[in-house]
Amino acid sequence: MGSLQKYYRQSATYKIFTGIFSELESFLDTLGKITLNGIDTAKFIFKGEIELKEVIEQCYRFGITSLPITLSIVGMTSIIVASQVALEMVKQGGGNFVGLLMTILIVREVGVIMSGFAIISMIGSSIASEIATMRVTEQIDAIEVLKVNPIKYLFVPRVLAGIFMMPPVVIIASAVGVIAGAITAKLTAGLGFMAFFDSAWLGIYLKDLGVCLLKSVFFGATIALISCSCGYYANGGAKGVGEATTKAVVWSFVAIVIWDMIFAIAFFF
């Protein structure tokens, strides 16, 4: 019986199933921790237990320091898309709709999702590694021993910064994206600015702007919450910090794509 058990434990089927269950367990564990931290963070926010100074500091980090990279990524994505479609549309007689297409694309999707990706790679990773380093150097233990709640001190200001700063970043990035699209359409297809902007407004409704802002609020809160949580549960030394940062980036990317899909189904199906 013992040798049979030993043989079974060495089998590929056993290893595959234990691997799958261990991954599933780890996934559910992380999801549960993020959810519980989100609930605790929301409780502090609704009770008004907010450190204004910390929130302002994190808003600066979230909004101002991320702006150059966010604008560059959204702007360059617009240039790529416009350079692909503008000339073809003009050739096919659809030149009057280039502005409309580009604006819909940027306001509904490109602006917010590319800003999200930029903020994950720049701010989310930095939050995760900062908090993970605090964990492995016992700074979070020190916060707890000093009877200060780490969720209140670390999570609340960062999540609020995500909520407050993501919408303005997305608005500015989208505006830059539309302008970059107009310039590209002029350079590649000779489409005039008047022709571009005349159609730009036709396909955009208040609902699109509202959904874009709502999405950006959800994205901001999600990126901050996931990054804080992944850092908070880091363990080990430098390796643990690296793993926490990677986890935060991967989870945030997947989470905002899931949110984007939910918003698309809820508002545009």
Next chain:
Amino acid sequence: MSIEVKNLIKTFDEKRVIDNVSFKVEDGETLAIVGFSGSGKSTILKLICGLLTPDSGEIITSDGDIAMVFQYSALFDSLNVADNIAFALHERKELRNKYSEKEIKNIVAEKLELVGLKGIEYKFPSELSGGMQKRVSFARAIVTRPKTILYDEPTAGLDPISSTLIEDYIVRLKDETHAASVVVTHQMSTIKRTANRVIMLYDGKIVYEGTPDDMLMQNNEYTKQFVTASLDGPMHMISEN
């Protein structure tokens, strides 16, 4: 009674790290906990200050704050020295309402003077030496007037002179605060200079309890091996088990 630990048990991954440990520390007394690395010394401190929860057993402490001085200081890198020391006063609602900013500033200056670091309020932890960081963490620990102070290897990694200085501050803080102190250490000089009593842990159990002088004099095979740093004796490194 400031700290009373009764029948404490803590297990990690089916390994019993603390195995039925009991001891008491009176107000104004310093207890040193010694033993091999991995013998459960730091775990006891984390259990006392609430960072870990015991599987069973009881920890009774006096009302009031418990302070802990961490092995690597654990100062907040993003805050300057003054903000590190005043952290609890700024972040805890009841303390923030109790003290004005001016009073907090005075408290910080007073604590810094107590640890011999007057005038470094606006320096950041990365600008300080290891010994200075440790002294700032002492100042941060005592800012809330704790009834219990825990030290996790306070002299680890310091040169002999800095170690002596830190040991003097441990004694001084005990005299100033009359707190019950627990010092986890490997260093004989720290034991001799700071402790009133010593307990020695091996494999999660107490194998010696007595005064520092008795530890040197008694014919206990565990303490004898520890003091002489001999490889021969009843204790083996955990990895050798």
